[in-house]
Amino acid sequence: MKKTMLETVDLVKYFDTKNGIVHAVDHVNLSIPEGETLGVVGESGCGKSTLGRCILNLIPATSGQILFDGKNILERGGKSKDFRQKMQIIFQDPYSSLDPRQTVFNLIAEPLKTNRMGTKAEMREKVEAIMDTVGLAPRLATAYPHELDGGRRQRIGVARALVMDPKFVVCDEPVSALDVSIQAQILNLMMDVQEERGITYMFITHDLSVVKHISHAIAVMYLGEVVELAPKEELFAHPRHPYTKALLSAVPIPDPARRTMERQLIKGEVTSPVDPAPGCRFAPRCPYATPECLSPSLGMTEVGPNHQIRCCHPLD
Numbered sequence: 001m002k003k004t005m006l007e008t009v010d011l012v013k014y015f016d017t018k019n020g021i022v023h024a025v026d027h028v029n030l031s032i033p034e035g036e037t038l039g040v041v042g043e044s045g046c047g048k049s050t051l052g053r054c055i056l057n058l059i060p061a062t063s064g065q066i067l068f069d070g071k072n073i074l075e076r077g078g079k080s081k082d083f084r085q086k087m088q089i090i091f092q093d094p095y096s097s098l099d100p101r102q103t104v105f106n107l108i109a110e111p112l113k114t115n116r117m118g119t120k121a122e123m124r125e126k127v128e129a130i131m132d133t134v135g136l137a138p139r140l141a142t143a144y145p146h147e148l149d150g151g152r153r154q155r156i157g158v159a160r161a162l163v164m165d166p167k168f169v170v171c172d173e174p175v176s177a178l179d180v181s182i183q184a185q186i187l188n189l190m191m192d193v194q195e196e197r198g199i200t201y202m203f204i205t206h207d208l209s210v211v212k213h214i215s216h217a218i219a220v221m222y223l224g225e226v227v228e229l230a231p232k233e234e235l236f237a238h239p240r241h242p243y244t245k246a247l248l249s250a251v252p253i254p255d256p257a258r259r260t261m262e263r264q265l266i267k268g269e270v271t272s273p274v275d276p277a278p279g280c281r282f283a284p285r286c287p288y289a290t291p292e293c294l295s296p297s298l299g300m301t302e303v304g305p306n307h308q309i310r311c312c313h314p315l316d
């Protein structure tokens with residue numbers, strides 16, 4: 001049995017807005033074994049980034065627990081600096097998250113400087129080693145982000161996370177802004193690094209095809225809630241929640257002729273996570289919905305080994 005590196009227990013993040021309370025993350029329970037990747041998938045606005053930010057304590061959770069290596073990071077008196085170094089994030093858009101006036105070397109060295117990690121010579125050595133790891137040629141040390149293509153810029157993003165020697169990394173749509181061919185290179189890099197260093201990832205994406213190779217397990221989110229959680233192979237082969245099924249059938253298929261036939265779009269509007277009605281949040285769009293779906297007691301139920309769904313009409 002691998003140990004659990006990251007666990008959320010009833011994690012909640014509500015935003016109090018003038019339109020009502022946004023249930024961005026609503027009682028999310030997830031756990032990720034050490035060295036594995038949990039893919040977190042769902043449409044825009046379902047709470048993926050908010051979940052990632054809460055886990056890293058970049059924004060305060062409303063309630064619940066975040067256990068990193070068994071310790072609740074939200075408890076006061078915890079060594080928050082330690083957690084911050086061991087938990088890192090890679091953002092979607094490397095361009096907007098990198099200071100355009102800094103060289104590649106300085107961008108990668110910055111987290112080390114901020115945390116006063118080692119002497120100047122040690123920092124230089126670390127930055128050079130990480131540049132090699134992520135496939136940035138030494139000559140690029142003096143380049144600026146605008147001189148690089150999207151793939152190289154995201155390699156800087158990966159390097160900035162890795163230079164802190166993290167145990168856990170939240171990857172928030174790290175390849176969504178890149179061309180498909182470049183996406184594969186970055187995903188391969190991330191998988192190689194995981195194998196070498198045993199890093200644990202939470203990999204956030206709106207695109208199921210992106211997490212197909214990198215994930216060990218997948219959590220599907222809908223309007224703040226996890227609606228299906230399963231090992232990757234199981235989720236792709238036997239989705240049990242109608243929303244997952246719909247998402248899967250919307251995965252673009254490379255052959256353009258088949259694409260139009262097999263692309264079955266989900267009907268209906270995404271309702272908002274503002275003051276949600278009790279019961280299933282997907283019911284208004286679900287072809288199988290019955291009055292039973294609006295029962296307030298709808299929770300996650302076990303439908304197989306490590307396979308849970310939030311649905312009263314599981315698919316066969």
Ligand SMILES: Nc1ncnc2c1ncn2[C@@H]1O[C@H](COP(=O)(O)OP(=O)(O)O)[C@@H](O)[C@H]1O
Pocket residue numbers: 015017022023024042043044045046047048049050051273
């Ligand atoms: N600071 C905020 N204030 C109010 N609402 C927010 C804030 N941040 C996010 N939200 C809302 O929370 C929900 C989840 O957003 P987000 O986590 O960004 O989703 P995703 O990353 O899945 O696209 C959305 O309805 C969004 O509008």
Ligand SMILES: [Mg+2]
Pocket residue numbers: 048049050
């Ligand atoms: Mg997001």
